[in-house]
Amino acid sequence: MIKIKKGLDIPIAGAPVQIIEEGPTIHHVALLGEEYVGMRPSMLIQEGDWVKKGQALFEDKKNPGVMFTAPASGKVSAINRGERRVLQSVVIEIDGDEQVPFEHYEESSLNQLSDEQVQRHLLASGLWTALRTRPFSKTPVPNSRPRAIFVSAMDTQPLAADPQVIIATESDAFNHGLTILARLTEGKVHVCHAPGQAVASYQNAQVTYNEFSGPHPAGLVGTHIHFLEPVSLNKTVWHVGYQDVIAIGKLFTRGELWTDRIVSLAGPQVEQPVLLRTRLGASLSELTAGRLKEGDNRIISGSVLSGTAFSATHGYLGRFHQQVSVIREGREKELFGWVMPGRDKYSITRTTLGHFFKHKLFAFSTDMHGGERAMVPIGNYERVMPLDIFGHSFAA
Template identity: 55%
Template sequence: MNRTHSIVRGLDLPITNPPKQTVSDGPDVLQAALLGDDYVGMKPTMLVQVGDRVKRGQPVIQDKKNPGVILTSPVSGTVNAIHRGEKRRFLSMVFDVEGDESVEFEASGDDLHKLTPETVRRQLINSGLWTALRTRPYSKTPAVDSTPDSIFVTAIDTNPLAANPEVVVAQNHEKFVLGLHALSTLTKNNVYLCLAPNGDIRGDEVPNVQTEVFDGPHPAGLVGTHINMVNPVGPTKTHWHINYQDVIAIGTLFFDGTLDASRIIALAGPGVEDPRLIKTVIGANLGQLTTGQLNEGENRVISGSILSGRQSQEPVSFLGRFHLQVSVIREGDEREFLGWMAPGLKKFSITRAFASAMNPAQRVAFTTAAGGSRRSMVPIGTYERVMPLDILPTQLLRALIVGD
């Protein structure tokens, strides 16, 4: 039986140019990459060199700190560059896309009897899809011999400008369910399928899958909210989590024995000419992906949500491994004369400080402008108004500011 969790505190940012919820092919990309920042705590050993030819699904990086964990190439092609930063920190491995050669893995079709815990674990590790799983706490790739208390599947997205998961899952429902079956073998407890209310995504027929419905504003779609409300972590309790598109990729891996590195992402925001859902690949070059797609002017391209994503800049200007959207907003580098005196008809405030509060349905073309210089933090309950978790956000932020 489904359980519904109603969230009152939160905020849905009213930003302009949300995506049309229809999927189309994205622009061709000639490069893709693996990014170091996507893998917390990883110490990489390179298994290939610049100039080497690789297949999709071929191991290219091994994690020395997490023995057995490998990263595989998301595309077929040639290794173009390996970028490092200060103290030789790994930044990115870039591939030139050529052809469609792929490593073949063992296929089980829809025969669920072949999905034993040992088979699932081995195939996920060998294909590189083990890295689609992340731990809570710490958001690291789990050890290959570890077992979670439970697994959370995020099939709801309340980020601004996000794609509707139901649109994506509807195109791959059979493989989504097969992916849930595979995940259910990795834990003796529940796999929690987290959904939006009144949706069509189903997983109740899978053993050990418990459906949890979350209703309310953002962050109702974040895995941290789900874990906090359903089964909080503890000193001896670790959960794993995974997004719905990686569940589809796992289902594809076992169904036909190939690594599916495709992504359906939302390309949207005030800087996008035609906001919509597009099909691309993990690690796609964002410069190539957005060519001819943006409005005139200086724009900031963000891999991920405008709330938590990364700015696209060399040598990491690629779609993040766990990002399901590309957000584009205008660079807010103009100074506004006496802006504090204006009525704010086109500005947004949670405290209803502007005249725009008279039209709550109005969407706002947010920019990168911070709205002024750095100021003191005044505790007027703003953070508590949007924080659904049982913590003290003002006190926590003040402690972080002073480095306590």
């Protein structure tokens, strides 16, 4: 076990009940182009076209063969572009469930597939884009091979779902996905999980199970890579989300593209925080309808620390996000707030009274309590940074 001693678990209110419920019916889904670093799309469809689930929507010009496929069948209702015609999103109005069939294999033959067969299948289905490189967090170049592949079966982000709850519902598909990933590397497939979690049921010479404990960022894949397989310009590893491992397992054993997503809908502004079964790229306004407290809310695809705020062109569940967080827009002003004791304000430096309430949860908002300020390097970042880097240098 690797124990992370430095870090910070933000005491934010609204943690979800770890029970999976069926989410609302989703009528619109989208692929968000800006999630793929350095990608330049070559469009294969246009607005008004009808597409099947699994049909190619566009191809990466920089990496021919890397296909981005539809997460649902229906009509392409919008192709949104930003400055310099950067692709923001491709929106599909869902209609029916017609899908592109893919080749599938017997479970017993998965470990006999060649890496060429596996790559070809992942590229055709669009699941190749679930893989990301470290460094640079890009979609891997076809025909490349990593030193290792990381699967994070734990999550220490604020308000996150417990991956063990989700993996337990699809354990066979998860294990089949690990078998497929092992065909893509001559190194190890590192499955990183929290202590006591029963994910180590699958035995494979290439698959290793690593326990991490401690505060956030103990559950981040960057932390796992830093301690197990540090990268450099000459050493590349890949990583993939645990729900995408399930999707890969289902693709190879059933021949269909699994686009379900179980996400945590949580935060101080959610009426009943819970885990919802929805679909990849789901409309956030449809997903959260009737579940939020009244007021001016900010809906975030992903964590409050690193997610993407809701907007007209980005109001959809991100490809790599497994939670939806909702907090209050902090637009109100507080008279002489800087002299108040701050019972309801959290601080790690004893600046406010809230620091001394160790088990209190806080209804954080977007309020920055003022504008941008000068950075004073007094060691605060180093107190919560478990990696061998200077935190204040990146924050400055």
